[in-house]
Amino acid sequence: MHTEAAERLVPTPYVVRDAWQETHNVVSLELAPEGDGVLEPCAPGQFNMLWAFGAGEAPISASSVGASGSAVLHTIRQAGNVTRALCAAAPGDVIGLRGPFGRGWPLERARGRDVIVMAGGIGLAPLRPVLEHLETFRDDFGRVTLLYGTRSPEDILFRGELENWRGRFDFDVQVTVDTAVRGWASNVGAVTELLPRAVFEPERSMALLCGPEIMMRFCIQALRGRGVPPEWIHLSMERNMKCAVGLCGHCQWGADFVCKDGPVFPLDRIEGRLSVRER
């Protein structure tokens, strides 16, 4: 095994500096290095492996890359034993981190283009650094549209940030939920239903998608229907990532390892695989 790869398998201890509940089953952790070991900062779309000692490891994208100093922010949804242990972490607890891994969002290529961000559920977390980047370098991009779908008003992530982006007036922010009771004054319906109302130039746009794979397939149809070329549609894929360095093969997907060659892929590279049924 290459020494460099072996080194990347060893976790670096990070201490939980702050932890807060985003929704009933989603927690954000602000992590800071405990000792001398410090990881490189994540680029938007990259991920770290978070090790809950005694429970296991899970790949989690950075949900903000602008956290102060060497701190890193991860937003985690409880889905199994490892993520349950991570969500239970309290300030002062120590978590092992490896990373950053993978290829992130191609923001340099998007310069000068309209940017359409389509997120579903927890999929907003890996896209939040994109929106922070667009906010910081706003003049470098055309129109910015965020279309975010989630289950119910109670499941909306990053409410404060969504309000800030909406308040800028140079971001078009649309949120939709699957179900709501009267009193919810915004959209109800599938996230794809927001697209016809979005204003952008399809030939001069880049679309960035993250969410459940079924949702992304529907979004692709809707974006292609509007005329966005496949090479300008990017998706963040989720597969069973273990080693995160392309050695173990758990996340092999066609000719790619999702951990190393992804998790962000252009549609024209993976389109044929999206319809392949896996066992």
Place this chain on the structure above:
Amino acid sequence: MKIKSIDALLNEHPFFEGMRPEWLELISGCGRNVAYRPGETIASEGKPCNEFFAVRRGQVAIEIYSPGAGACTIQTLGDGAILGWSWILPPYVWMFDIRAIETTHAVHFDTTCLRDKCDESPEMGYEFMRRFAAVMSDRLRATRLQLLDVYGNSGRAHGSG
């Protein structure tokens, strides 16, 4: 301020895009301009449906009332939407409540008048139904996606790449 004619308003609506001018003129004879204030009821479940709306601007909620739970919003529709297809098939009654969320401007169609015109001109009627079928297909696809509950426990686990 110049008041636009109904066929001029229809010309700006995506549902009628590319429709023959003579048909638009014919159809516009069944339409009238309407506006609703936020919270105002546009249609009620169980009431006769001899109408549909081409939403120009605003937002409406399709709701269903459940005793004990109150009104549940099933879907919202906005600019450029077509609202109501219960007029096409018997028993011609609204299946849901429709309420304006924002100030909503629309063209209201009397479908008794429209059905007569479609009967007189089957070619126009076919074109009209083809467009309605596309709206229903889009709406059904979106509803299926909602029903899948993709953001629930079976969805993406933890925001990783």
